[in-house]
Amino acid sequence: MxxxxxxxxxxxxxxxxxxxxxxxxxxxxxxxxxxxxxxxxxxxxxxxxxxxxxxxxxxxxxxxxxxxxxxxxxxxxxxxxxxxxSGLAGATLRLGAPAEFTEYVLPSALAGLAAGGLTTHVTLGLAADLQQGLTAGTLDLVVSTAKPPKRTVWQPLLDEEFVLVAAPRLAAGLAPRALRDRPAATLGALPLVSYDGQQSIIRLWRRHVLGAPPPAASRVTVPDLRTVRRLVIEGAGISALPRYLCASELAAGELVVLVEPEDSPINTFYLVTLRQLRTRPAVAAAWTAIQGAVRNGA
Missing domain, CATH: 1.10.10.10 (Winged helix-like DNA-binding domain superfamily/Winged helix DNA-binding domain)
Known part of the structure; x- marks a missing residue:
């Protein structure tokens, strides 16, 4: 044939x-x-x-x-x-990444690649879905927080720090002594807003800081951390968010940090592609551009 x-x-x-x-x-x-x-x-x-x-x-x-x-x-x-x-003119890249990472980190990298002639199709999604797309052949390169699968080439990009936040009026109802002496029980009485059904980010924060999983199902679940942030500001519940995603809201007093542990939980972003794709010009150029955007603080 x-x-x-x-x-x-x-x-x-x-x-x-x-x-x-x-x-x-x-x-x-x-x-x-x-x-x-x-x-x-x-x-x-x-x-x-x-x-x-x-x-x-x-x-x-x-x-x-x-x-x-x-x-x-x-x-x-x-x-x-x-x-x-080795040129990018006429080449196409299928990139998968979380929506929040795409908004806050990738624009400068994508703009540079576009100026070089590369056409990029971006798919937004959860880590597991993006890695499935990579192994199934529908994506060429992904930014993911999941452990890279076999047959891939990967590079750690950055660590995001998670903070537990609430709207000031919700936090004002907490007794400081109870929060200090019985943090797991005190926080467990508050409604949760989560990113996914597994409460992965909240679960990570509670296990790391309190040594206990979330005690109840989330009041609201939405797979977009920007929407989670908005819901927390509106008083729908508490949540764990990347610090970079809520830094402005913390500075403006729209959100407050409920607990400041000495060792905050982190989550690592990985840049991942298949071994067979790593040397392709489009993938190689995007790999370098995304790493540069992270180093330069996007």
Whole structure:
């Protein structure tokens, strides 16, 4: 089978449209259509369904894309090294990262990459979902707080410090002596606002500082720390947040820190990609740019 058929299929799956695939490959849309029809004829399988937004992959297409991801990545890496293609013009990167990290850290890196000609598609999500996307072949590079899986190359980026915060009017109802002598029980009586159903950040803070898990389910759960911050300001409950995310609100008196331990819990961000993708120009350039943004304080 002609490898161009597989490359074309991968481009359609990546971009979600025939037009996008044609642009990515540098060929005409009729050529992309003809190659797709040829591949579907070879496999006797319908790979895409047309919808209002372009091409919707069938389950068979998703399975084929997962099988092709690593082999095609290796071939492209070899081709680029042999051809001396190190520029970013026309290249595409699929980057996954948490929404908050993207907003506060990545803009300068992404702007620099865009100026160099790189097209970047950013997927926002939770750590587990982003790493699943990396291993499934739908993402090229991820920023994640989860332990990097096997077959990956990774680099620690930064440690975020978590602080337990509340709205001043909620904190004012706490007895200082009770908070000092019985912090677990005193804090356990307050409603919680969490980032996920597992209460991962609150659980990390309580185990690290109090040696005890959260005593109850969260009053509100929302997978966006910026919204968690807003809910805490409005008095919906208490939560543990990265200090950088609530520094302005603490300085303005919209939030207060409930407990200041000597050793605050931290969470490490990792930059992760597959071994076969690390040397690709787009991934290598983004790797360097993101590390630079972190070093320069975004």
């Amino acid at each position: 002609d490898l161009e058929l597989l490359r074309t299929f991968a481009a359609i799956h990546r971009t979600g449209t025939l037009t996008g695939a044609a642009k990515l490959l540098g060929v005409s849309q009729p050529t992309v259509t003809a190659r797709l029809r040829s591949l579907e004829g070879h496999t006797a399988t319908r790979l895409f369904e047309g919808d209002a937004r372009g091409c919707r992959a069938t389950p068979a297409a998703d399975e084929l894309a997962a099988r092709l991801h690593l082999p095609l990545a290796e071939l492209e890496s070899v081709a680029e090294s042999l051809g001396g293609q």
